[in-house]
Amino acid sequence: MIRLTDIKLPLDHAEGALEAAIRAKLGLGKDGLRSFTVFRRGYDARKRGAIALIYTLDVEVADEAAMLGRHADDKHVQPTPDTSYHFVAQAPEDLGQRPIVIGFGPCGLFAGLLLAQMGYRPIILDRGKAVRERTVDTWGLWRKRKLEPESNVQFGEGGAGTFSDGKLHSQISDPHHHGRKVLTEFVKAGAPEEILYVSKPHIGTFRLVTMVENMRETIQSLGGEIRFSQRVDDLLVDTDADGKRQLRGVVLNDGEQLLSDHVVLAVGHSARDTFFMLHDRGVYLEAKPFSIGFRVEHPQSIIDQARFGSQAGHPILGAADYKLVHHCKNGRSVYSFCMCPGGTVVAAASEPERVVTNGMSQYSRNERNANAAIVVGIEPKDYAAFDDSGSPLAGIALQRALESRAYELGGRDYSAPGQLVGDFIKGKPSAEFGQVQPSYKPGVHLTDLAPALPDYAIEAIREALPAFDRQIKGFGMHDAILTGVETRTSSPVRIRRGEDYQSLNTRGLYPAGEGAGYAGGILSAAVDGIRVAEAVAKDINASR
Numbered sequence: 001m002i003r004l005t006d007i008k009l010p011l012d013h014a015e016g017a018l019e020a021a022i023r024a025k026l027g028l029g030k031d032g033l034r035s036f037t038v039f040r041r042g043y044d045a046r047k048r049g050a051i052a053l054i055y056t057l058d059v060e061v062a063d064e065a066a067m068l069g070r071h072a073d074d075k076h077v078q079p080t081p082d083t084s085y086h087f088v089a090q091a092p093e094d095l096g097q098r099p100i101v102i103g104f105g106p107c108g109l110f111a112g113l114l115l116a117q118m119g120y121r122p123i124i125l126d127r128g129k130a131v132r133e134r135t136v137d138t139w140g141l142w143r144k145r146k147l148e149p150e151s152n153v154q155f156g157e158g159g160a161g162t163f164s165d166g167k168l169h170s171q172i173s174d175p176h177h178h179g180r181k182v183l184t185e186f187v188k189a190g191a192p193e194e195i196l197y198v199s200k201p202h203i204g205t206f207r208l209v210t211m212v213e214n215m216r217e218t219i220q221s222l223g224g225e226i227r228f229s230q231r232v233d234d235l236l237v238d239t240d241a242d243g244k245r246q247l248r249g250v251v252l253n254d255g256e257q258l259l260s261d262h263v264v265l266a267v268g269h270s271a272r273d274t275f276f277m278l279h280d281r282g283v284y285l286e287a288k289p290f291s292i293g294f295r296v297e298h299p300q301s302i303i304d305q306a307r308f309g310s311q312a313g314h315p316i317l318g319a320a321d322y323k324l325v326h327h328c329k330n331g332r333s334v335y336s337f338c339m340c341p342g343g344t345v346v347a348a349a350s351e352p353e354r355v356v357t358n359g360m361s362q363y364s365r366n367e368r369n370a371n372a373a374i375v376v377g378i379e380p381k382d383y384a385a386f387d388d389s390g391s392p393l394a395g396i397a398l399q400r401a402l403e404s405r406a407y408e409l410g411g412r413d414y415s416a417p418g419q420l421v422g423d424f425i426k427g428k429p430s431a432e433f434g435q436v437q438p439s440y441k442p443g444v445h446l447t448d449l450a451p452a453l454p455d456y457a458i459e460a461i462r463e464a465l466p467a468f469d470r471q472i473k474g475f476g477m478h479d480a481i482l483t484g485v486e487t488r489t490s491s492p493v494r495i496r497r498g499e500d501y502q503s504l505n506t507r508g509l510y511p512a513g514e515g516a517g518y519a520g521g522i523l524s525a526a527v528d529g530i531r532v533a534e535a536v537a538k539d540i541n542a543s544r
């Protein structure tokens with residue numbers, strides 16, 4: 001196969017135009033082109049009046065070698081790379097101890113799936129419930145203001161991304177095409193085929209639920225075991241005479257001990273109690289930068305118009321997204337994050353009497369509002385104002401303080417505190433909604449958001465919003481709504497691991513995914529799960 005890249009066609013091109021473009025590019029006459037498939041389809045919307053589709057195509061021609069020879073100097077005509085997945089190990093027949101995976105979010109799910117596919121029959125533990133029961137609990141907060149601390153947006157089967165927009169793009173370096181393996185498995189589990197070729201694939205929350213269930217069944221059919229409502233509360237660690245530490249197993253919340261020398265730790269960024277336990281047990285971890293801010297909501301039509309002009313609403317383009325960044329006078333950077341076109345703002349707390357926002361959408365992305373986090377980067381030195389003990393967990397103190405303050409500002413009933421953008425910029429409390437109705441459930445309490453974040457963050461966001469309006473006309477509209485707070489943009493800690501993927505000071509413990517600071521999003525967490533599963537499999541085989 002030959003891969004053609006950067007084939008540009010107008011948005012509304014005729015059906016036969018793709019084939020004609022291939023023939024023109026390769027100088028093919030009537031014969032010679034056997035078949036072609038679309039590997040990737042993106043768009044270039046920089047010129048709103050002339051939005052173009054950009055294709056990457058895999059083409060089969062009669063004489064491939066000759067064709068490649070004729071285009072040897074053209075970087076857009078190359079042999080198609082092998083992006084299929086090749087297993088790195090196979091479990092021995094007498095496996096003995098089974099590896100354990102803690103957490104059944106995207107990272108643990110893919111670590112577990114890969115281990116199961118290689119024959120290692122993993123035991124997977126998640127503190128939360130199976131996804132259907134978890135959905136009921138999650139809606140309990142959104143509808144009835146009742147938070148279940150062990151079963152919510154953050155905890156339970158499928159992990160944090162289950163109630164999300166299901167965006168599946170990532171900018172990680174992926175030389176072994178593990179991202180392709182993730183997308184292929186998602187399609188097998190029920191995701192739409194188009195995620196394999198559109199440049200910014202998304203699944204939406206509704207389909208994710210069924211997919212997660214299907215993947216659970218696959219793991220079980222391969223001999224894996226998945227246990228819900230099983231929280232890991234402690235580690236069993238042996239220390240030898242030289243002070244070297246080897247993990248021997250885990251202790252569950254009901255006291256049960258599970259022995260294994262290979263444990264994947266994929267607990268996500270909200271497992272704060274687990275981070276404290278790891279620290280108490282001497283596992284090496286360090287404070288890591290993350291970001292704080294608010295969610296902003298605009299009418300989706302404003303974003304579509306600004307990005308696509310007269311092509312707004314075109315079915316191929318769908319609801320428009322955006323990515324914004326502004327470097328502020330006070331040295332901080334403000335950027336948009338986790339943008340959810342045509343979606344809703346969701347209550348994403350996992351601890352009582354705290355409020356956190358996030359965003360999700362359905363596959364159709366056809367809700368009235370666009371939302372995104374507008375956040376300010378912060379660093380470990382900023383955490384000292386909330387915990388000056390020098391602890392690597394100081395970022396958690398900051399998160400907790402801001403989430404508690406948001407709970408207070410929201411009226412102490414899980415409503416999110418909110419303010420109109422125009423009022424926020426002027427420093428005036430809001431009293432009434434305007435053109436934009438907020439989507440956050442159970443409700444938004446209008447107030448002054450200035451006390452919700454440290455002064456430097458408020459100052460930075462006040463400066464950034466008008467700057468963003470210059471990039472997306474209408475972004476600074478008076479009636480757009482800010483709700484808060486965003487504190488869980490990524491993990492506040494990094495659980496460092498070596499090149500063998502094992503904890504720097506605790507052999508047998510494989511920190512992975514977003515909670516360990518090695519991923520930021522569904523796709524990158526899943527890819528990290530694959531990498532760690534490969535490392536575990538190789539180590540099990542090598543240690544026999």
Ligand code: FAD
Pocket residue numbers: 102103104105106107108109125126127128153154155156157158159160161162163164165166167168169230231232233266267268269270271274338346348358359360512513514515519520521522523525
């Ligand atoms: P998690 O998904 O957080 O999974 C960790 C799991 O570990 C949880 O199920 C938890 O119950 C379990 N656990 C924790 N502690 C323990 C313990 N002690 N014992 C046993 N189990 C434990 N990313 C995107 O790429 N695209 C999006 O559109 C997107 N939207 C999002 C929307 C929302 C509302 C949220 C909250 C997040 C969103 N994200 C999105 C981020 C994405 O969900 C995360 O990056 C991703 O889920 C991280 O995967 P993970 O497996 O590392 O951790």
